[in-house]
Amino acid sequence: MGEARNHRRLKERQRKAMGAQGVKQVDVQINPADLESCKCSNGSCGSELFEKAHRIKTVSALHPKNPTQKDIFADFPVNVCRVCGTEFKAE
Numbered sequence: 001m002g003e004a005r006n007h008r009r010l011k012e013r014q015r016k017a018m019g020a021q022g023v024k025q026v027d028v029q030i031n032p033a034d035l036e037s038c039k040c041s042n043g044s045c046g047s048e049l050f051e052k053a054h055r056i057k058t059v060s061a062l063h064p065k066n067p068t069q070k071d072i073f074a075d076f077p078v079n080v081c082r083v084c085g086t087e088f089k090a091e
């Protein structure tokens with residue numbers, strides 16, 4: 001029993017040691033003016049402005065991984081071009 005306790009204490013000590021040196025705060029300073037704006041993928045548009053929209057997907061009540069026996073609606077935030085409405089997708 002004493003051994004088990006010692007073992008746990010050792011684990012805790014290891015975890016603390018890792019916490020102290022494992023995660024380092026990296027100070028990254030980026031000026032937004034230096035970054036390139038993403039453009040609408042619709043070639044004839046090329047707008048740089050997007051708005052938030054919601055893509056809604058359903059998980060059917062009949063889906064084997066749906067335990068609720070009701071349709072589930074899942075909300076996915078997307079960005080759409082403010083000019084032509086094309087959805088933004090990172091390439």
Ligand SMILES: [Zn+2]
Nearest residue numbers: 040045081084
């Ligand atoms: Zn567009």
